[in-house]
Amino acid sequence: MLHLNVVNETDSLKAVVLGTAKSPGPVPTPESAYDPKSLEHILAGTYPTEEDMIREMDAFDQVLKKHGVKVYRPEVIKDCNQIFSRDIAFVIDNKLVKANILPDRENEFQAIMHVLDAIAPENILYPPEEVHVEGGDVMPWNDYLFVGTYTKPDYPEYITARTNKAAVEYLQRQFPDKKVKSFELRKSNINAKENALHLDCCFQPVGKDKAILHRNGFLVQEEYDWLVNFFGKENIFEITKDEMYQMFSNVFSISPEVVVSEKSFTRLNDWLRAQGFTVEEIPYSEIAKQEGLLRCSTLPLIRE
Known part of the structure; x- marks a missing residue:
């Protein structure tokens, strides 16, 4: 059995689901893009190739294993983009919450059944449809839950608006001991x-008490x-x-001391090292073209 435990973003990682870049399918049409950054690369003819994305995810996989993390991968669904496992579920304390995501991504959740089967059924939460x-x-941070x-009112017009007010209320009900703190984010379908x-x-957050932040996102x-x-x-x-x-800001913490980052993020990586962190640099710039990076590709199951 898997005994889930995630109380924050940075405790020492023991088990994680890392997405897969295998068989992501053809380049999407502009009409089917989920976000403005993917759209930009679809239109420019610079959308990432399967080969490049597999290479980047393999580098991430190797770093995780080097640090003794148990890495699970989804079953490969033909012609389905399964890179961003953070979108399909997340763990708070000892509960796994199934994300209510864009409907055509339901198959991605089915592809981690071999992991879900090892979790006690009462520890898997299925939010109602309106959530x-x-x-x-969703970011657990000790006593807090940042959302x-x-x-x-124009929420339905944004394909980029993914978490609604009902979700904030639902999480507060499910985790009454947490202080749920929500943040209104800036949305654009085109820019x-x-x-x-x-x-x-x-x-x-990184380490025990530091954070990467962008003012205009709020x-x-x-x-x-x-x-x-x-x-x-x-x-x-x-x-x-x-x-x-x-x-x-989408780096990933293996522990309070170790952060995985994109190798081109020179200014950030220098700052992290100056703060005493070990920075594991990997190439991830092709995957970034889909408006997701390292944290998005992971679903942490156990941190201690």
Whole structure:
């Protein structure tokens, strides 16, 4: 049996589901793009190839195993993009919550059945239909649960709005001991530099008390200020609009001391090392073209 345990973003990782880049299918049509960054690369003819994405994910897999992490992979579904396992489910404490995602991604959840079968059924939560939630918007941080959301009336018009008000309320009911803190995110279907697809596209804690943050990803100044006060200005690495677009905040912590990052993120990686972190640099710039990076590709199951 798998005894789930995730109370924050950075405790020492023991088991994780890493997505797969095998058989992602043909390049999507512009009409079927899920986000503005993918659309940009579809139109430019620079959409990533299966071969390049497999190579990048293999590098990630090797780093995880080097640090003694048990790595599960989804079963490969032909012609299905299964890279971003964070979108299909997430773990809070000892519960796995199935994400209510874009309907045509339901198969991706079925592809991790071999993992789900090892979890006690009472520890798997299936939110009701009206609850829209994806793992990229949900961040356990000890007593807190940080949740990215979009609650304006035009919510249905944004394919980039993935987590709604009903989800915030649902998580509060399911985890009454947590302080659920929600953040309104900036959304755009067409401009990737003005779109925070998920909370982890503009914010992520690292180590015990530090954070990567992008002010423009937040619609409400007070909510951004709350995070700055919570972590302390001296502990925050503020990223630019262009760095957010490159996914600088979507790195991944193997432990409080070890962070996996994209090798081209020089400014961030230098800062992390200056703070005492070990930075495992890997190539991930092709996968980044789909508006997702390292955190998006993982579904942590056990951290200790």
